[in-house]
Amino acid sequence: MDNKGQFSLKLIQKCPVCNHDYLEGKIQILEEADVSFLAYLTCGHCHSSIIVRVMTLPHGMVGNAILTDLSSDEVGKFSEAEVLNSNEVLQVYQELWQSEGFLEKMKQ
Numbered sequence: 741m742d743n744k745g746q747f748s749l750k751l752i753q754k755c756p757v758c759n760h761d762y763l764e765g766k767i768q769i770l771e772e773a774d775v776s777f778l779a780y781l782t783c784g785h786c787h788s789s790i791i792v793r794v795m796t797l798p799h800g801m802v803g804n805a806i807l808t809d810l811s812s813d814e815v816g817k818f819s820e821a822e823v824l825n826s827n828e829v830l831q832v833y834q835e836l837w838q839s840e841g842f843l844e845k846m847k848q
């Protein structure tokens with residue numbers, strides 16, 4: 741087994757809301773499969789929560805992040821359906837991708 745959980749810590753470094761490091765926050769791996777995992781991150785500073793899904797594809801890793809106000813328990817029930825779609829979600833997604841070094845780290 742490799743350490744997907746640790747890898748996710750590397751991928752997601754900063755809260756998209758307040759820009760604080762996630763080091764002091766809480767990270768839970770909700771779902772783990774051969775090629776993907778789903779993590780729930782709570783910022784220790786502003787208490788915003790995001791859901792991150794990362795998939796490993798033959799040519800690299802693909803991830804997306806969704807700002808949420810669901811609890812991690814609720815996310816567990818919800819994780820089957822990928823229906824979260826709004827301007828806010830899109831904005832967080834873009835901020836994450838544009839944040840410093842994020843894309844480079846995704847390729848490692």
Ligand SMILES: [Zn+2]
Pocket residue numbers: 755756757758759760783784785786787788
């Ligand atoms: Zn925050």
